[in-house]
Amino acid sequence: MKNEFVEALANLQENEAITIAQKMLESGTMAEEVLELAQQGVDIIGKRYENGEYFLPDLIMAGEILKEIASLVKPRLSKGATARRLGKVLIGTVEGDVHDIGKNIVSFMLEVNGFEVLDLGVDVPPAKFVEAIKEFQPQVVALSGLLTVAFDAMKDTVNAIKEAGLRDKVKIMIGGGQCNENVRQYAGADAYGKDAVEAVALAKKWIGGE
Structure with missing residues (x-):
């Protein structure tokens, strides 16, 4: 599921990425880990943009997906994460x-x-x-x-x-x-x-x- 999440995000599949993120959180995956996986997806998006595979509209779409994922993850971040x-x-x-x-x-x-x-x-x-x-x-x-x-x-x-x-x-x-x-x-x-x-x-x- 984790690899599928990174791939869905990197491929700008909004509904799929958000659905998988929700499932991971509900099944006990730590919010911090979901963020780390999201970072991997963002890294791939950035490379594709640099290589000319993605363009500005794709980055805008990526930003919208990230906002959705962040809204799911932030309420679940542990107090320890805030303390750190x-x-x-x-x-x-x-x-x-x-x-x-x-x-x-x-x-x-x-x-x-x-x-x-x-x-x-x-x-x-x-x-x-x-x-x-x-x-x-x-x-x-x-x-x-x-x-x-x-x-x-x-x-x-x-x-x-x-x-x-x-x-x-x-x-x-x-x-x-x-x-x-x-x-x-x-x-x-x-x-x-x-x-x-x-x-x-x-x-x-x-x-x-x-």
Whole structure:
């Protein structure tokens, strides 16, 4: 059943993947294990996208399936899993950009790997990031953006965090289709994560989980 679940997710078979996830949970499979299996499926989806087998609509579909699976799994996560949280990550798509598939996959992968994640959604103004940092007190802030217009918004957000006197309290990563090292330097972020796996690795490195 576990292999079937990974395959169904990787093949974007929504109903089948969700049905198998439900059956696994009902038959006693730990919620954490279902998340680990989902991560395997996401890894395959990512590789197929990189190889040109999948396209943006496929990633959007994957994001929707993951949301459904996450809603099944989250209520069943053990208290121990919450207690083992490595740290807090604040994430959002910056102002002027409404793309969320990449952000959703990063959020999901961070949660799978033991982080407490606060997702502010899309088109998030700098002031909202600043307010959330004060309230949520994350160690890491992840700024997402697919469009080139997001670059200025990322820079504005980093500057707003600086002006609020919070810059030395958080590590900032950026990510998204058009992002690269030059954009990182322009925005004033600490690192650029090219995909969800790298985002998780950065968060672990910064928070000391690895």
